[in-house]
Amino acid sequence: MRSRMILIVDDELRSREGMKKILEVWAAGQYEILTASNGVAAMQILEEIPVELMITDIRMPEISGLALISQMREKRIQRKPSVILISGHAEFEYAQQAIHLSVVDYLLKPASREKLIASVEDALKAGEEQEHIVFMRKMADPQLMAIREEEAALSDPVRQAMHYVEMHIEEAISLQEVAGHVHLNGSYFSSLFKEQCQMNFSEYVARRKLQKAKELLLKTNLPIAEIASRTGYQTVKYFNKLFKEYDGMSPGQYRSKRNGMDGHIQ
Template sequence: MYRILIVDDEPMIRKGLQKLVEQSELPIESLRTAENGAAALQRIQEERPDFLFTDIRMPKMDGLELCRQVAELDADIQIVVVSGYNDFEYAQKCLSYGVKEYLLKPVNIKGFQSILEKLVRHKSKVSSETFVAVTKLEQWANRMEQAVWMLQETELDRLLGEIRHELSDYKLKLNRVCDVLEEIHTLLQHRLNIRDIYLLQGELALASAASEEMAWEQFASAVRRRLEELKAKRKGRVKDPVEESKQYIEQHLAEEVSLEEVAEHIGLNPSYFSQLFKQSTQETFVQYRTRRRMEKAKKLLEQPQWRITDISGEVGYADHPHFTKTFKKYAGCLPSEYRQQMGIRS
């Protein structure tokens, strides 16, 4: 399965190249487009493509600068320059940035198909040059499973460091490192699932990792979460930890409750709880707490007997101006204005 990114400031050219890719019958995982080099770099940060097709002359960031930055970011991305005849000499400058091929506009089906075949052959050759044996991946997953199952946090951290050191000897490209880490994580999850462990998180996707350091951080964090989940399960927790935390927040909206305090109340590591909460609610702890405070404030503002200064304290704001500022940011108006909209005099 291949990931392809097409970059051109002309919509018709982008659509035409998209159609040629779709007609190629190449197994496509994702096919995305960008209107200039700056937008393309953002797309690449979100998900690294295998093949990049780019025009030369574009606003904001031209193709030459895009090729230069992509070469620094990930030399394993195969680049094809697609441009007009008049830009040929200019396009040749891209060769120093690892450009594989040059396509002349207008692009025909036969020429495009030939280029795609070359890219696929090259990628297959590169992929076969360096690989980590499946037996080695299984060995790492087995040892990791044992450390997680026995709740051996120190051993797990030591093992993660050892695997990283061993894997560095293979001198793999970033995309291959991500593939290996995703495979280890899948093997680990499979082994834990056999033991009837309910896991809160599914597959690990590292395509958006901009560096090897980031990929390792995401991988290590995911593995440590497996241990934290198992630890919580063995404490006999029957309530959903996120729902339990929401109840606790609701009961203490008038207080300055911290993430650490809530994590301790439900018996989870603060770092793990923070990740779990964000994963479940799509909000950070602070964002959720602020939203619930503002929703309660609106309900109280709708009751004439409550003074606005008292309401700020009731929802956890000792500093009244801070409450007013936060409410306006959330509701789009001041508390007094909100009351007026309700037909209530402050």
């Protein structure tokens, strides 16, 4: 498994190596600390290696830190890292541009060990949260999202039924079972659910189970048979058939395609 990367960009050798030593002790092997002495070298690294966090000086020859961030945002690189800017000068204009470029933090040189580490930890956390949001958007079923957005307007029995599905996602779930749970006649519950959610209850269950399956396909290396079992399907054949019906490809193809697009997701 490839190491997680932090990139330090600074044309001053002492500053660059000082930060590297501090972060190597802090990282304790969990991150590899890369360095670049200028923006050109930094861009080459970013184009070749997925970096989680970049710490860059603002004032550098050829390409400034701000120009480097702008170039990085425009280029198609494997991963756009979170960014911390460092500067020897407290200039308001720099801080304004940093905010515009969505920089996580802005540190003045020389930053203390404590401030540097705190800033790095905050930036990595922010990056993970953003990555999770992007990940969930890529997996999201638009029809399930539409129902979630209107959840407050749904009746109590329908909300209870949706909660029941969440709690029993690893089991086979029948309409009659859920109707009994919400104390309604099966036919009435079926009509009520379709009226409020614009889809049959069985379709809702299938979509929610497939959403869970997609999460397992991308976040784990579990065999497809195990994923089918964990989403309440007794046979892989039926699971594959249903997945292809809704997504136009097999679970294996979905995993390969998505992991090819987002190689950093494990």
